Amino acid sequence: MRVLRTATALAVTASFVLVAGCSGDEPADPSPEPSGTEGSATASAAGDGDAVTVVTHDSFAVPDDVLAAFEEESGLEVTFVQPGDAGTLVNQLILTKDAPLGDVVFGVDNTFASRAIDEGVFAEYESAAPAAADAAEYAVADSQALTAIDYSDVCLNYDIGWFEETGAEVPATLGHLADPQYNGVLSVTNPATSSPGLAFLLATVAEFGEDGWEDYWRTLVDNDVRVTSSWSDTYFVDFSAPNYGGDYPVVLSYASSPPSEVVDGEPTTAAMLDTCFRQVEYAGLLEGAENPEGGQAVIDWMLSDDFQASVPENMYVYPVSSQVEVPAEWAEFAPLADAPHTMDPEVISANREAWIESWTEIVLD
Known part of the structure; x- marks a missing residue:
């Protein structure tokens, strides 16, 4: 990955x-x-x-x-x-x-x-x-x-300092990010152009099922989710963590990303381990x-x-x-998720293009 x-x-x-x-x-x-x-x-x-x-x-x-x-x-x-x-x-x-x-x-x-x-x-x-x-x-x-x-594990990462300074509660699950209080905080990548983006889309399908994942993404759109074409844009440009200084305190990355953001022995970011896809x-x-x-x-x-x-x-x-x-x-x-989302490669193969097409209509059109 x-x-x-x-x-x-x-x-x-x-x-x-x-x-x-x-x-x-x-x-x-x-x-x-x-x-x-x-x-x-x-x-x-x-x-x-x-x-x-x-x-x-x-x-x-x-x-x-x-x-x-x-x-x-x-x-x-x-x-x-x-x-x-x-x-x-x-x-x-x-x-x-x-x-x-x-x-x-x-x-x-x-x-x-x-x-x-x-x-x-x-x-x-x-x-x-x-x-x-x-x-x-x-x-x-x-x-x-x-x-x-x-x-x-592809997971959402968050800026610890931003949540401490604002007093906002850290969203622990995918579902929490649908709450209006998290409007404008999330940057993810396009599943049509990014492997982590596709992994995150699959995590939402696994979490909410065929009957719920599309509605979930509609709530993210209502919450002004930002979508970039690449992981590097989301992480290096958008992330508000101290090393980058962007505008988004929650971004799509990896469970293994936080060790790179330790400053003077203290972590500045952490992964949301209930949002991960293996x-x-x-x-x-x-x-x-x-x-x-x-x-x-x-x-x-x-x-x-x-x-x-x-x-x-x-x-x-x-x-x-x-x-x-x-x-x-x-x-x-950088602990791994205890229960990451997974999906049979055959299921992914059978549905990937249709899921990406539906996602594109919901999020980008």
């Missing part, structure tokens, strides 16, 4: 080939050398001595030393192609499936997974890396086309890849201890590996 992901990703330029696209999804900093995976494609690719191309979203970030160690061990030269955010990424994968942009993809999330699988974008691959058993917990049902790499990001081998062995090696590397350990502080999401410890401050400032 982070929070300073977008900002930090700009620093990860070595060996990257950037392709024009829109940004705006999800968070991004450091960590060390790869453990490798015995008997995996990492070892088998070492003899190829050729290039492998990873297609990913524009918020991907990995430390230079972790990447360099993988290239040295595998004998592969890794190039990254970044067409845009998660939604743009899937669109490009489908449009180019007969002439794929690379060998392997990272960043397809559970809101788009079934669409890409149904379009025949991926070749099946089952990793033998140690963390593969943990990744299986998040597998797409009846498919080996995608391997889970990380997960996170987002999972996957890697997948592209059908028709020029270097499928190299693509398999990349997937194994992404499940290695070193890559997994780098995930929290670089992409502000949780690694799937149970062997990797997340930063200590996350326990205090």
